[in-house]
Amino acid sequence: MSLLKLDIYGVRNIQKESITPSPAINLIVGENASGKSTLIEAIFILGRAKSFRCSTIKSVINFTQNHLVVSAQTVQENGSRLHLVKPYGIADSFLGPTGSWQLNQKRGTSM
Numbered sequence: 001m002s003l004l005k006l007d008i009y010g011v012r013n014i015q016k017e018s019i020t021p022s023p024a025i026n027l028i029v030g031e032n033a034s035g036k037s038t039l040i041e042a043i044f045i046l047g048r049a050k051s052f053r054c055s056t057i058k059s060v061i062n063f064t065q066n067h068l069v070v071s072a073q074t075v076q077e078n079g080s081r082l083h084l085v086k087p088y089g090i091a092d093s094f095l096g097p098t099g100s101w102q103l104n105q106k107r108g109t110s111m
């Protein structure tokens with residue numbers, strides 16, 4: 001699977017960012033505490049539904065928010081495209097199909 005576009009909302013110090021990665025090699029460069037590991041953490045959450053830095057998703061949510069959302073447009077090995085959305089609330093729970101959020105002026109539903 002490769003990422004065409006990644007939207008991150010409320011993940012640690014990343015309040016709201018959209019990234020369009022290169023299909024080849026991507027370098028993540030920045031000062032200490034700028035959010036490099038947080039970017040990798042967001043991608044990990046997308047695939048594994050948990051953090052690699054802590055046991056609860058709650059501590060990954062930005063201090064000023066009550067939820068996070070990681071969303072990605074992906075291309076599967078067979079060439080098909082899939083839109084993944086992972087929203088989590090402070091109650092440690094997946095928000096589920098009735099959870100609603102807004103990202104980049106668009107409302108979303110989970111899958």
Ligand SMILES: Nc1ncnc2c1ncn2[C@@H]1O[C@H](COP(=O)(O)OP(=O)(O)OP(=O)(O)O)[C@@H](O)[C@H]1O
Pocket residue numbers: 011012013030031032033034035036037038039059060061062063064
């Ligand atoms: N829940 C949170 N809400 C807001 N900010 C947070 C939260 N958890 C951690 N932070 C802050 O987010 C930043 C995380 O930075 P991160 O570890 O991703 O940076 P980095 O670029 O990987 O740094 P380094 O070069 O030291 O590895 C730190 O400033 C940290 O204090």
Ligand SMILES: [Mg+2]
Pocket residue numbers: 036037038
């Ligand atoms: Mg780091």
